[in-house]
Amino acid sequence: MIEDVRTELMPVAGGVGTAMPEGGEGYSSGSVWRLILAVFLENRLAIVGLGLIVFMVLFCFVGPLVYHTQQVFNNPNIANLPPSAHHPLGTDPVGYDMLGRLMLGGQSSLEIGFAAALIAVGIGVIWGATAGLAGGVVDAVMMRIVDALLAIPFLFALILLGAIFTTSIPELIIVIGLVAWLVPARLVRGETLSLRVREYVQAVRVMGGGSGRVLLRHIIPNTVGTIVVNATFQVADAIIFVATLSFLGIGVPPPATNWGGELSNGLSYFYDGYWWLIYPAGIAIVLTVVAFNFVGDAMRDALEVRLQQR
Amino acid sequence: MFGYMIRRVGQAIIVLIGVTIITFILLHLLPGNPVRAILGTRASAIDIKQLTDQLGLNKPLYIQYFVWVSNLLHGNLGFSYKLDQPVASLLAQRIPKTLFLVGASLILAVLLAVPLGMLQAVRRNKPDDYVLTGLSFIFYSMPSFWLGILLIVVFSATLGWFPSEAPQDQFSVFSQLNGMVLPVATLTLVTLAFFSRYTRSSMLEQTIQDYVRTARAKGVSRRAVLFRHVLRNALIPVITLLGLSLGGILSGAVVTEDVFNYPGMGLLFYQAAVSDDFPVLLGVTVVVALATVLGNLIADILYAVTDPRIRYVS
Numbered sequence: 001m002i003e004d005v006r007t008e009l010m011p012v013a014g015g016v017g018t019a020m021p022e023g024g025e026g027y028s029s030g031s032v033w034r035l036i037l038a039v040f041l042e043n044r045l046a047i048v049g050l051g052l053i054v055f056m057v058l059f060c061f062v063g064p065l066v067y068h069t070q071q072v073f074n075n076p077n078i079a080n081l082p083p084s085a086h087h088p089l090g091t092d093p094v095g096y097d098m099l100g101r102l103m104l105g106g107q108s109s110l111e112i113g114f115a116a117a118l119i120a121v122g123i124g125v126i127w128g129a130t131a132g133l134a135g136g137v138v139d140a141v142m143m144r145i146v147d148a149l150l151a152i153p154f155l156f157a158l159i160l161l162g163a164i165f166t167t168s169i170p171e172l173i174i175v176i177g178l179v180a181w182l183v184p185a186r187l188v189r190g191e192t193l194s195l196r197v198r199e200y201v202q203a204v205r206v207m208g209g210g211s212g213r214v215l216l217r218h219i220i221p222n223t224v225g226t227i228v229v230n231a232t233f234q235v236a237d238a239i240i241f242v243a244t245l246s247f248l249g250i251g252v253p254p255p256a257t258n259w260g261g262e263l264s265n266g267l268s269y270f271y272d273g274y275w276w277l278i279y280p281a282g283i284a285i286v287l288t289v290v291a292f293n294f295v296g297d298a299m300r301d302a303l304e305v306r307l308q309q310r
Numbered sequence: 311m312f313g314y315m316i317r318r319v320g321q322a323i324i325v326l327i328g329v330t331i332i333t334f335i336l337l338h339l340l341p342g343n344p345v346r347a348i349l350g351t352r353a354s355a356i357d358i359k360q361l362t363d364q365l366g367l368n369k370p371l372y373i374q375y376f377v378w379v380s381n382l383l384h385g386n387l388g389f390s391y392k393l394d395q396p397v398a399s400l401l402a403q404r405i406p407k408t409l410f411l412v413g414a415s416l417i418l419a420v421l422l423a424v425p426l427g428m429l430q431a432v433r434r435n436k437p438d439d440y441v442l443t444g445l446s447f448i449f450y451s452m453p454s455f456w457l458g459i460l461l462i463v464v465f466s467a468t469l470g471w472f473p474s475e476a477p478q479d480q481f482s483v484f485s486q487l488n489g490m491v492l493p494v495a496t497l498t499l500v501t502l503a504f505f506s507r508y509t510r511s512s513m514l515e516q517t518i519q520d521y522v523r524t525a526r527a528k529g530v531s532r533r534a535v536l537f538r539h540v541l542r543n544a545l546i547p548v549i550t551l552l553g554l555s556l557g558g559i560l561s562g563a564v565v566t567e568d569v570f571n572y573p574g575m576g577l578l579f580y581q582a583a584v585s586d587d588f589p590v591l592l593g594v595t596v597v598v599a600l601a602t603v604l605g606n607l608i609a610d611i612l613y614a615v616t617d618p619r620i621r622y623v624s
Contacts, residue, residue: 044440045440045443045444045447144324144325144328145328147321147324147325147328148325148326148327148328148329148331148332149328149332150557150602151325151326151328151329151557151599151602151603151606152329152332152557152595152598152599152602153557153558153560153561153598153602154557154558154561155561155562155564155565156560156561156564156579156594156595156598159564159579159580159583159591160336160583160591160595162583163582163583163584163586163588163591164336164339236451240451240453243453243455243456244453244454244455244565247453247455247565248455248565248568248580248583249584250583250584260453263456264455267459270463271467278459282456282459282460285452285453285456286448286451286452286456289451289452290447290448290451293447293450293451294447297447
């Protein structure tokens with residue numbers, strides 16, 4: 001739960017902009033990306049993570065097409081059955097098949113994760129790039145707003161907003177996105193500050209390119225590495241946030257479900273020995289979040305090619 | 311140095327003013343009319359008018375803001391009608407407990423994380439680094455409530471070593487340390503995973519610096535370079551991380567306190583959220599934000615003290 005500072009503070013041994021190796025060996029821009037890809041693929045944990053993500057997406061979205069369960073009507077006759085050939089992960093207190101439930105819960109966990117990450121990164125990029133490019137008073141005001149919002153720890157902000165807005169899935173996505181955009185905003189602003197004084201940006205200016213063009217065509221595309229890395233972490237964080245809010249009872253109300261909700265529903269039955277109600281959902285959360293963190297971490301390492309050049 | 315500190319304190323004050331503005335806006339986004347909430351639905355129009363005047367809610371917003379801020383500065387954080395107590399006295403009971411939980415976890419996490427991170431950096435990309443990296447990723451990726459539950463399952467329900475509930479009454483925290491083991495362990499493990507990961511990359515960043523090559527070329531042993539040069543430089547960002555991660559750790563404390571029913575500030579906040587006790591929610595938010603800003607400020611100043619280069623950069 002220390003998401004606040006991870007992407008921002010990890011020591012960086014040369015950012016995306018300095019991806020060129022020292023010592024004057026020239027790489028064309030195409031081969032820098034190939035080099036980055038090679039470094040990424042060298043990292044075994046990254047491959048494991050990527051595999052896990054693909055597996056989870058297939059499991060949640062393609063799984064229900066293969067493994068049909070009914071998740072609409074309660075059936076008390078088959079409530080709380082232990083795992084068997086008929087129900088590989090047992091059934092829950094209202095008679096839903098848990099394997100099918102896990103797929104359904106995963107769908108919304110992943111959807112919320114991706115959507116919230118997209119919103120957070122979207123706002124963050126526009127805010128950060130604008131502030132960095134504008135500079136001066138505009139920059140100072142915009143970044144002080146970010147500082148002030150960052151002073152309220154994420155979970156506190158989420159609980160506060162969750163208490164104000166009654167949560168549905170779209171609201172939950174917006175709330176998470178509105179809390180999580182601060183870190184990408186800072187990262188992108190930092191990169192913009194170094195990018196805007198580059199010669200090619202000056203060249204665009206000289207040739208009459210306006211701020212909008214500089215921003216959209218030159219600055220934002222150059223921050224794409226940072227953005228993608230941060231977005232990957234954002235997905236992981238959003239999945240944890242949703243699970244935590246559901247555990248705290250501020251998440252999505254039924255009939256919508258997600259892994260965190262399943263886990264916390266199962267807890268009340270845990271001392272009855274119904275372990276299948278909590279472990280699968282818990283393991284699914286951890287595996288998915290680990291996978292996104294593996295991939296994000298490997299991408300960041302790969303972008304720091306200098307460290308790998310030793 | 312002095313100039314840098316003044317500038318940094320000034321920034322912190324601006325951020326704090328920003329926080330109060332944001333909190334004040336939230337206060338006014340809240341659904342419902344506070345006067346109605348206090349007096350109930352059957353209050354007469356005269357009573358409503360009287361209390362509205364008394365609370366100053368008929369004044370312009372900016373005057374209400376200044377009144378609210380001046381109350382804050384006098385330690386008046388509002389009144390919880392749900393708990394029938396001033397928010398400040400509720401916080402006074404709860405904050406020491408949270409400080410104890412967070413403080414103990416932070417200290418343990420740092421004491422364990424630095425050697426672990428060092429080991430990982432030295433053994434980079436060897437099997438033990440992979441195992442430790444994998445483990446720290448798993449702890450890091452675990453929602454804290456799930457980690458707490460697993461610890462309860464193993465150490466409380468199965469082995470019966472520690473109670474699953476934290477000590478409840480005011481002065482029992484030290485006399486019943488047994489009950490603090492699992493909450494502190496939960497918060498420590500989550501924090502530890504992050505800190506050791508950070509120490510590892512901070513060490514790795516230092517090992518590629520020129521001064522390391524120079525020292526090695528002069529014939530300094532690997533071990534001496536590691537402890538005398540690399541570690542000392544790598545620890546600088548780790549020190550500052552302590553202050554900067556305060557917000558995240560306080561977030562973790564909310565969940566941990568809820569799992570173990572530990573009556574700290576986090577549990578107070580959570581219960582306030584569930585019962586729509588907005589004065590408490592906002593009071594805790596202001597206090598937590600103040601703690602985070604102070605944490606950042608101290609971290610930055612420590613950074614400047616330990617690493618003189620930073621003063622020239624900014």
